[in-house]
Structures are given as structure tokens and as C-alpha cells.
Amino acid sequence: MDGHIVLSAVTKAFGDNVVVDDIDLSIAEGEFFSMLGPSGCGKTTTLRMIAGFEVPTLGTVTLQGTDVTTVPPAKRNVNMVFQAYALFPHMTVQENVEFGLKIKKVGRDEVKSRAAEAIRSVQLEGFEKRKPAQLSGGQQQRVALARALVNRPAALLLDEPLGALDLKLRKEMQLELKEIQVRTGTTFVYVTHDQEEALTMSDRIAVMNNGIVEQCAGPREIYEHPATAFVAGFIGTSNLVNMRVDRNAGGCALMDVSEGQRIAALSDQGSGSLQITVRPEKIHLSPEGLGDNASSVGGRIADVVYLGSMTQLIVDLPTGDRLTVHRLNDEAAVADPRVGDTITLHWAAQNSFVIAVGAAGANGGSATAHGAPGDNSEREDPNA
Amino acid sequence: MGARDSSTFVLISPIGKRVLLVFFAVFLVFLYLPTILLVIFSFNDSTVAAFPLDGFTLRWYELSWQTGEIRQSLSASLKVAVASAAIATLLALLGSYPLARRNVRFRPLMSALLLVPLVVPTVVVAVSLLTMFQRGAIPIGLGLPSIMIGHVIIALPFAVLILLPRIASIDRRLEEAASDLGANGLQTFRFVLLPLIFPSIISAFMIAFVFSIDEVVIASFLSSEQPTYPVYLYSGLKFPEKTQALIPVATIMILISFLLAFGAEAIRRYGERKLEGR
Secondary structure: OOOOEEEEEEEEEEOOEEEEEEEEEEEOOOOEEEEEOOOOOOHHHHHHHHHOOOOOOEEEEEEOOEEOOOOOHHHOOEEEEEOOEOOOOOOOHHHHHHHHHHHOOOOHHHHHHHHHHHHHHOOOOOOOOOOHHHOOHHHHHHHHHHHHHOOOOOEEEEEOOOOOOOHHHHHHHHHHHHHHHHHHOOEEEEEEOOHHHHHHHOOEEEEEEOOEEEEEEOHHHHHHOOOOHHHHHHOOOOOEEEEEOOEEOOOEEEEEEEOOEEEEEEOOOOOOEEEEEOOHHHOEOOOOOOOOOOEEEEEEEEEEEEOOOEEEEEEEOOOOOEEEEEEEOOOOOOOOOOOOOEEEEEEOHHHOEEEEEEOOOOOOOOOOOOOOOOOHHHHHOOOO | OOOOOOOOOOOOOHHHHHHHHHHHHHHHHHHHHHHHHHHHHHOEOOOOOOOOOOOEOOHHHHHHHHOHHHHHHHHHHHHHHHHHHHHHHHHHHHHHHHHHHOOOOOHHHHHHHHHHHHOOOHHHHHHHHHHHHHOOOOOOOOOHHHHHHHHHHHHHHHHHHHHHHHHHHOOHHHHHHHHHOOOOHHHHHHHHHHHHHHHHHHHHHHHHHHHHHOOOHHHHHHOOOOOOHHHHHHHHOOOHHHHHHHHHHHHHHHHHHHHHHHHHHHHHHHHHHHHOOO
């Protein structure tokens, strides 16, 4: 694999505890790459192996074509923005930012000019003489960023850098981080457990769980075509439907729920069962414009949650599954349905994402379903 | 605070409170009266340290300054105290860092071993050192260097107790950040760890110094011709004619010890706060 940062068959175990299990990643130069997953999924350990704080038990880490697997962090051309920043509390903003350059014995004038440039790029002019404790969380975050960027690293590694900020500041910093990344052209490797954060900023996202990469693709692909049940559940609202396949009509697996009602998914399956997921905003209350073979199924409203710009309906299906439906509060939405009402939900067949196939289908014996596990991840990886 | 103060617990009755207050006052007097008397007698114009007072004089201060033996013993004490405090602080630093940072095997046991001298009676330490230095395993003989080693042993646990929590309180990620920015181990220590623990180092040094400067048991067991000041003071008290010259120095020692002990804590607290701009 040819890439800027390449992890090949990397495994990390602490004693008997395998934290990262044989993963392969290739990160391109200038890319905003996120590792997303719940705590304990191995994302931070992976980042620390790129930084050099952990040495892989197996496998290699390559940086700009050089094997750095056992090279200590001080000798790697990457810099890290730590969770909770790890700013030197006894140094001023200026001294913090200059630290890396002074250690590398960069000339005095260059230290000054590069530090000034870095401080300007994170909009902290006027705060040079302050110490970290005299700054707000957002400002500390910017110092941490400047302290790393001033070294012009081949890649910037960020470990949940926005975790300590409040929601509003976090949203602002997300846009700012992305802007800095684009402006400097630096490769960002970003670790987060916040799916929205990853979707907002990333060029590509590796969704991790239990030490493996479940899917590695662009944000849209991850959201619209989740490769596994885990990804579907972790990104966005999980809307799983277990459907029995009664018949197949032109590449569309159908479950006949009742007279005139059906659930449809693009699949060659003609029997057995499928587990599918549907995004809440893809479900409509009218069948208009959804084409033939669209899903159309009645359900009972279990809950109605008003969210401002939209209303969230929780609907119990006759299959025993529970769907979340998002309904925009535009002019068309006159009155909200009430709890206990029965409504009919509609969605296009291509919005049913097959994430698991039960019992092999009779229709040609092909179990290859659209969006099946292992399919998307390889197809979408530009470096593969 | 009246009896109807709703914010106080009624565990102690108003009378009980008064009794406690009186007890506390008596306790303070008991604690400080001998010291205060000593200060008073150092200015008393009489050859006997007794009431009634005979007027104010500075001649005892003059006399002690002119007594060569006192000056020599003070100088010996200072040398021992500075050297033992420096060595104890350095050893405590070297011992505390790995205990605070690395995953040392048997960490509780290691910590315990560092702190054991706290509970070993000083006289036991003194006797064992005496046998070891005189004819035993390390026959370096008696004298100031031996006393100094004894004082290192006594002061070490206190220095550890000051340094270990401070080092442990410093976020390990600061060291990782320094290393990430290209610093080697020595640079990380010099530019990140050392400035942050420096107030505690000074504090540990001052406490170790105070321990040594008034230590009498080890110093009297291990001294040869040149006594340290406390030992000289103790032997001098047997001769009434020497007593009046000794009291002023004792007074000054009290003052220095107080200042150092309070100063150590003040430096540790305010030094750290100022360092971080809080």
C-alpha cells in the first residue's frame, strides 16, 4: 500500500487484552481522517501507535514511506494534540508554542516568526504572555493546536481534542479545525467518539469497534451505506427492521406484511430473512415519488417528540421492530400525529440497507446483497 | 456564634464548647511556654535563668558570639544540615520519580521501604550506625560525615512525603507532550518536570535541613571531637557558667527552625500557584 501513513496488519495487546486486532489503514497526504468508535474500541491506541507512544505487538507503521514502528515519538515528524491539551502550565502561550522549535534548535529569528505565525493562525494574538490557567477552554485548545502546528508536522494527531468544550464552542471549533486543516494542507488524524463531529469534518472515517475497523469510507458513504449492523447503529439513529423475505420481484426482496402493505429491500434474496436499516429522514408519510416496490407499512405511533425544526415519531411496526421517523416541520406539516394513531410509512427500496442476511436465498443461491459486509469498505477505499 | 446558630451541629453543647476552648488555650501555653521563657531569659540581665527578671541586656548575645566553641559547633551543624538536606532531597527525587511514574513491581512495598525510617526509633538508627561505622561493615569512623549520613536517613522519608505526591499530581501527558515535541528524557525533566516540582524540592530541602539542624540523638552517638550545636548545647547545660551564653543561640535556632518550617510550606503552596499563573 502506498500512502502517507500506513498501518499494516497492526495488532496491539496489553497482556491478554487485544486492544487493536490486525488492522490495515492507509491515510493519504492532506486528508482529514477520523477514527470513530465507542470508548475502548482501540481508536486512541491506534493513534498512539502512529505518534510512537505505543509500539505495536505485531505489524508495521509507515510514515512517509519510512518504517517508524519502533521509532520513539521525539524522532517522528508527527505532532499530537492531547485530550485535555497537556499544555505546559508553567509556560506562557508564547513559550508553549516555541517549545518544539527551541528543542529542535531552530534559529532565534525563525522561532519568533514561526511562533507568531502559528499564534496568528489560531487567532490568539494578544494572549502570548498568558499562562494556560488564565485562558478559557477554547483558547487552551487553540494553544495546543498552535504548539503542534508550529513544527509543520507531516501529520497532526488529535485525540478527542474537543471533548472538554461545551456544545456551542465545539461546533465553532469543528469548523475552525477543518478550516485550518484545509488552509495548511496538513494531514489530520482525528480520534473521536462523536459521530456528528466525524461526519462534519472528515474526508474519510474509519469506524472502529472491538479493535477492528468495521468500515472505512467517506462520511456520506458511511451514513448512507453502513457496511455492518454496528456502523448502522453507531452512526445516526439505528432503525433496524428484521424482515422475512416472501418473494423477489426484479432484484427486490419483498415481505408481504398485509394486503397492500410490504417492506422492500434491494436484494437477490427470494426467501429467508434480511436485517435492514432505514434512516429516519428517508421515511415518508406519503408514497409520492417513491417508485414501484417502495416499502409501505402501517404502524402505531408510540411517541411524538417535538424537536423544533422537526418532529420525531416513534412507530411500532407489525414486524415487532420500532422505527424512528423524522418529519420536517415545514408548511406541509399541518398537524402532528398523536400517540396511538395508526399511520402508514413509506420509503424507497434503495433506502433499505441490508446489513445481515439470514438463511441463504433460493433465487440463484446468491447471498451477495447490496451493501453486504465487506463489500462497501473495499470498494470505497481510494487507496485500496 | 450564638447558641441558635443553625449552621453548627449540636453535637457539642455550649458549655462543652467553652471547655474545649479553655483546653485549647492551655494546650497552646503548654506547647509554647518553654520556648517563650527561653526567649525572655536570653535578654535577662542575670547569670541565673530564673524569675524574677533583672532587667534587659544584650550581653549574652555578645558573649555567645565571642565564644569560639559555639561558633565552631554552629558551623559544624550548618555544614551537616546543608549536606544532609541536599543529599536527602536528591535521593528522595530519584526514589519518588519511578514510584510516581513507572509501573514498579511491588510498588507498595517499595513505598513502605522508603518510609520505614519514620517509625524506626532514632536511637535504634543511631546505635546501628554507630556499630556499623565504628568497627562494622563500613568503618569510616565517627565525626561529621557519619552524622550527615545518619541525618540523610532520618530526613529521607519526609522529603519523599513532600515530593512523591507532587510528582504524582503532574499529568503524565505533559511528559508525553514534551517528548512528542522532540524533547529527550533529560530535556523533558529539565524544562517540564523540574520547574513544576521546584517549589516542592525547595520545601523538601528546608524540611530536611530543619530535621538535621536540631537533631541530637544521632549527632551525639556519632560525633567525635567536633560536636554539632545541639550536642554542644546539651553538654554545655551541665556547666552553669556556660548556660547563659547558650540560651541566645538556642533562641536564634528556634527562630530559624520556625521560619524554615513555615517557609517550606508557604513556598510549596504559593510557589506552585504562582508558577501556573493562578
